[in-house]
Amino acid sequence: MPNDSNAAANGHSAEDIRWMTKAIELASQGRGKVEPNPPVGCVLVRDSICIGKGYHQRFGGPHAEVEALSDCDDASGATAYVSLEPCCHHGKTPPCADALIRANVARVVISVVDPFDQVDGGGIERLRSAGIEVITGVAKEEGEELLAAYLKRVLTGMPWVIAKWAMSLDGRIATKTGESKWITGPSARSAVHELRASVDAIAVGMGTVLADNPLLTVRLPKPTKIATAAETDAKTANNSGPLVRLVYSRSRVPDLQSQLVQTASQTPTWLVAGPEIATADLARLADHDVETWQCETIDPVEMVRQSLLWLGSNDNPRGLAMTHLMVEGGSQLLGSFAAAGQIDEVHAFIAGKCIGGHSAPGPVGDPGIKTLADATSLRMSRMDSFDNDVRLIYRRQIAATETT
Ligand SMILES: NC(=O)c1ccc[n+]([C@@H]2O[C@H](COP(=O)([O-])OP(=O)(O)OC[C@H]3O[C@@H](n4cnc5c(N)ncnc54)[C@H](OP(=O)(O)O)[C@@H]3O)[C@@H](O)[C@H]2O)c1
Known part of the structure; x- marks a missing residue:
């Protein structure tokens, strides 16, 4: 939460920071529902009073600025606090910069400048050309934190990668015989199901x-009241489509009797396959509705990079870029993601158990690193406790463009 001394250091007033914090809070309500769009919030303020507010609620729906403008009768002379630069292009909806100009606002305060190439300062330019005062970079760190996954996809073309694992107090994800069900208790496992409901895809090796x-x-606990169809959908699919299950395989394919293959006709299941897997094996999987994308490389780290570019593009079978991928292990696949520099967020569930044994695996396997300078470095974001387990969440910081 920004304070007055930060405000003074950045040259932004405490009032601007307070209203921007509100806009960012509103924006966070759209997370998991608007992707691949960014979650954005907007607050309209006149004489220190909020006269309208809104946020982008669903993919394809009105943007935050339009929601806020339709929440007030007259925005003339107001200040619009927007967590991301207003757009200046025709996408699924008309440009928000034009809507703010038409509404006669006097001032626009922005947290993060949008690096998306069809905006990239263009919204600011258009507002300024219309004589509107524009300030950027207000509560920028908080804005970037909320927009991290969107910023990564726009800047790199790849989805944000959440690595999740359950481990013992002594850092093992399975016993030396490979047993891992269950390391943590039911409450921690419910939290994993909530996390699954918020991402585009889950990957395993x-x-x-x-x-x-x-x-x-x-698989979330049954609701206490009868859920409407819309509520049920919201829990099992974000607005961009149902959860996709991904299997990374370089040489072997899943058994046709496996649960993943047997349920592929109900839940999308895609194989990220090495180039050497036999076409006949892939055809048998296709007969069971498993879609395959074959990498050009057998190198495990390069395979991760290629697959992320594919998932982050509109060329994947869903036809829509993915914003959040969760990798649930095991340690070899997570080792490849770490070596590719592609772990952006970790949810480490830790149970009050010690497993021991040199051959019992840790969460992130080969190839590993030689010097600490090469370690994946993330920032502490949150800690939750569930009965006798805890969850630590660490995240990468992503910076957008410089303040304009
Ligand atoms: N506690 C937890 O949170 C947790 C979570 C998951 C798993 N586990 C445990 O972990 C153990 C399995 O771990 P694991 O390390 O053997 O399995 P893994 O990482 O799930 O799978 C490794 C295999 O995936 C294939 N693969 C395809 N692309 C790859 C890539 N780019 N990088 C790395 N591997 C790739 C390779 O097989 P091919 O070359 O043959 O295709 C590789 O041998 C089990 O005991 C399981 O119970 C625990």
Whole structure:
């Protein structure tokens, strides 16, 4: 939460920071529902009073500025606090910069400048050309924190990667015989299902498919009242479509009797396959509705990079870029993601158990690093406790463009 001394250091007033914090809070309500769009919030203020507010609520729906303008009768002379630079292009909706100009606002305060190439300062330029005062970079760190996944996708073309694992107090994700069900208790496992419900896709390696025969669906506790169809959909699919299950395999394919293959007709299941897997094996999987994308490389780290570019593009079978991918292990696949520099967020669930044994795996396997300077460095974001387990969440910081 920004304070007055930060405000003075950045040259932004405490009032601007207070209203921007409100806009960012509103924006966060759209997270998980608007992707691949960014979550954005807007507050309209006149004489220190909020006269309208809104946020981008669903993919394809009105943007935050339009929601806020329709929440007030007359915005003339007001200040608009927007967590991301207003757009200046025709996408699924008309440009928000034009809507603010038409509404006669006097001032626009922005947290993060949008690096998306069809905006990239263009919204600011258009507002200034219309004689509107524009200030940027207000509560920028908080704005970037909320927009991190969007910023990563726009800047790199790849989805934000959440690595999730459950481990013992002594850092093992399975026993030396490979047993891992269950390290944590039911409450922690429910939190994993909530996390699954908020991402576009979950990935595992072939080792996990063989060891655990996982289902990888969202299984949340039954609601206490009868849920409407819309509520049920919201819990099992974000606005961009249902959860996709991804299996990374370089040489082996999942058994046709595995739970993933047997349920592929109900829940999208895609194989990220190495180039050497036989076409006949892939055809058998296709007969069971498993879609395959074959990498050009067998190199595990390069395979991660290529697959992320594919998932972050509109060329994947869903036809819409993915913003959040969760990798649920095991340690070899997570080792490749770490070596590719592609772990952006970690949810480490830690149970009050010690497993021991040199051969019992840790969460992130080969190839590993030689010097600490090469370690994936993330910032502490949150800590939750569930009965006798805890969850630590660490995240990467992503900076957008410089303040304009
Ligand atoms: N506690 C937890 O949170 C947790 C979570 C998951 C798993 N586990 C446990 O972990 C163990 C399995 O771990 P694991 O490390 O053997 O399995 P894994 O990481 O799930 O799978 C490794 C296999 O995936 C394939 N693969 C395809 N692309 C890859 C890439 N780019 N990088 C790395 N591997 C790639 C390779 O097999 P091919 O070359 O043959 O295709 C590789 O042998 C099991 O005991 C399981 O119960 C625990």
